[in-house]
Amino acid sequence: MPFEAARFPDDVPVLTDGRVSLRPHRLDDVDDLVVQCRDIVTLRWTTIPLGYDIAMGTGFVTEMVPDGWRDGTEHAFAVQAQGPDGRPRYAGTVTLRDAGMSRAEVGFVAHPAFRGQGVMEAALRLLLDHGFDTLGLQTVIWWADQGNWASRKLAWRCGFTFGGTVRHWLVERGVYRDGWVGTLYRDSAREPQTLWWSLPNLRGERVSARPLDVTDDVRVVEGGNDGAVQRWMPSFPSPYALSDAETFRLSTLDAAADGTSFAWALVDSVTDVLLGAVGVPHRSDVGVEIGYWLHPDARGHGYARDALELMVEHAFTPRDLGGLGALRAYVRIDEGNQASLDVALACGFEVVGRERAGTVRRDGTFADMLQLDRVNPLVIF
Ligand SMILES: CC(C)(COP(=O)(O)OP(=O)(O)OC[C@H]1O[C@@H](n2cnc3c(N)ncnc32)[C@H](O)[C@@H]1OP(=O)(O)O)[C@@H](O)C(=O)NCCC(=O)NCCS
Incomplete structure (x- = not known):
């Protein structure tokens, strides 16, 4: 009526x-x-x-x-x-x-x-x-x-x-x-029901993280099609098209707004050229998972380590200071991905578990995922 x-x-x-x-x-x-x-x-x-x-x-x-x-x-x-x-x-x-x-x-x-x-x-x-x-x-x-x-x-x-x-x-x-x-x-409070998360610029000495921009798309595609990225990130589209980069870029804003996941462009702090991407594919009130990948021409300079440190710092920063306020940060790495394991270990992450058959590789075989974590130093046991 x-x-x-x-x-x-x-x-x-x-x-x-x-x-x-x-x-x-x-x-x-x-x-x-x-x-x-x-x-x-x-x-x-x-x-x-x-x-x-x-x-x-x-x-x-x-x-x-x-x-x-x-x-x-x-x-x-x-x-x-x-x-x-x-x-x-x-x-x-x-x-x-x-x-x-x-x-x-x-x-x-x-x-x-x-x-x-x-x-x-x-x-x-x-x-x-x-x-x-x-x-x-x-x-x-x-x-x-x-x-x-x-x-x-x-x-x-x-x-x-x-x-x-x-x-x-x-x-x-x-x-x-x-x-x-x-x-x-009608009975809802007329005020925000969720936290409005954002993607702040995270400045580091050599690498920084900022929201993805349309001008990054071409390098995201190059990185997404790289052999190592395709191998260790089986969820990436194959081949990785320009439209995939656009979808990824737009989805980061959407996911950040309700705090489910976060992704940034990892860039050179001086030139602002995209080096890869870093992010938090999953967030809970307690822990955040961190993920990263580098464009092939950005490897071998320790940028992934810098990126992981940058993310951990943001993850452990209290929410009222603009961080994610996590108690724990963890990474999940295919047991065969030695380069990524080295990065996490170099950043002080410790192996805490093995998820048996935790991933399906692109060729259809199963592999274990190693879980490594770092606990916020503000947490007192
Ligand atoms: C939608 C509309 C009515 C909002 O009016 P308003 O509240 O005065 O608009 P504002 O420009 O202050 O924008 C509101 C907020 O959105 C934010 N915002 C705007 N564009 C944004 C973007 N691309 N990403 C993130 N936040 C954005 C602004 O920063 C502002 O937030 P803040 O107050 O925390 O700074 C007005 O923008 C409008 O008339 N748009 C055209 C018609 C329209 O879209 N109508 C709605 C159809 S569904």
Whole structure:
């Protein structure tokens, strides 16, 4: 059943927190609306039609929005905030679309002049109050194109829990895109439900770790196709294509945001050229697994040892100082991979176990995995 039918604008409530208000759209919003809907960021992340003009803006304000209120399918509000001249101005649109059974989908767009100021967070909070308190909603769902980090962060701030990536679900101008989805329940706290992890730059004397960049892709492909990497990392695609490097790069941001795993480009501290990759393929509240590989032309200089030390330092740094706050770091190494074992042993890791048949090699045979660990010196037994 849709929301209750309402007269527009008479039944549209004005909601305010004192700084930001939600109110009915008006004809004098149209100029700002057109600027918002021609903005490149808006166009990238929404289904707003291309070539937005005054006529379309007028149609939105005088027909689409009022119709949504009248037939109960959508409650769209204009966001109002103080402009640079001190006068209240249109700052964006937030909306709840009825999804039946006391559920609704949230949508929001900020005018470019009002992004990055917390205006949209305030607006979204007012909208959610309206949805849960006035409309009696049980669940609000958020969808965004994969990669829309500003939207994801805003949803996360307001308490939405991230539900994952749904392949080829969102349709934008005829193109099927992977969608991010999250939900907020009426009884949930409207505050972050998970820690928002990031990939900080880790500076070392000779090698540093930083987030992967598109310019690294070619060297990631070269490294990924190297014989030793292919041999000891059986999960790597074979052959390793440019699209694999892109998938890897994008997945690192996604995995870091909810703290499941982390991967960085390992680079020369002076030239910033990619030497390989380092990361934490698995993290728990207690321990982190560390992994590493080097581009063939970066081997034989002790870079892997430096990289492992850098990772251990980050792993053992307390969370309130920006680290992972792990008690224990461990590596899992194929028993035949002597070069990698030497690196771990040189970094003070000790063999603590053998996982029998812990890996399936590329040729289909099983091998044992040696587990080596190092314990955070802050841990007192
Ligand atoms: C989504 C939108 C409404 C957010 O508005 P906002 O909260 O004012 O936006 P901000 O620019 O402050 O971005 C929000 C956060 O995302 C972060 N962010 C933006 N791009 C990011 C990226 N590529 N990676 C990581 N974080 C990113 C910002 O740093 C900011 O975080 P901070 O406050 O901790 O610094 C606004 O960006 C917008 O109108 N986008 C176009 C329309 C749109 O995408 N709508 C949502 C469709 S689902």
